[in-house]
Amino acid sequence: NAGVMQNPRHLVRRRGQEARLRCSPMKGHSHVYWYRQLPEEGLKFMVYLQKENIIDESGMPKERFSAEFPKEGPSILRIQQVVRGDSAAYFCASSLAGGPDLATQYFGPGTRLLVL
């Protein structure tokens, strides 16, 4: 009964490189969310996706960041041309549905990105 899976767990990139973070939701979940947690801070919403659709990307930086959740395969958060300020823990969560009764979000272990 696997929970939300994220990989890699740790990722080191040099400034200007690309970072790709992957998330596989819990079995049966079709809603995926990405959050970012800076050191000593709370989690900040980035994007909400369903299969092949972006529902809410109001928390995504306008440039360099993109996310997708294809029909097959994991959700991908992509950060192009990383900068030191992108260093953070990135968490993926999934839920059964988007309404309040079924909106419980279960989080993965996170990917810790370090930009040198």
Added chain:
Amino acid sequence: QQQVKQSPQSLIVQKGGISIINCAYENTAFDYFPWYQQFPGKGPALLIAIRPDVSEKKEGRFTISFNKSAKQFSLHIMDSQPGDSATYFCAANRGGKLQFGAGTQVVVTP
């Protein structure tokens, strides 16, 4: 601006004591209020959650109290144990977007 305000920032409680964490929100469109527990290096784990039409919910040693008119809710951890030492986050949901409080670091001393 922070839509969910959480206090205190940190809390030290003796084993067997009660830990109380408070949260306040402004947006009445929030429809679901979960609490998460996070250990260092781990992802947040759902503890307990409540809807705004319920004033209290209890699960084991964890209780949420919800005051809709005051737009406040709180987490009570009864009989606190050293294993409860962690950071606790309140959150509020609207349309799938969780707004988190800043977190409370709880330390339970033996």
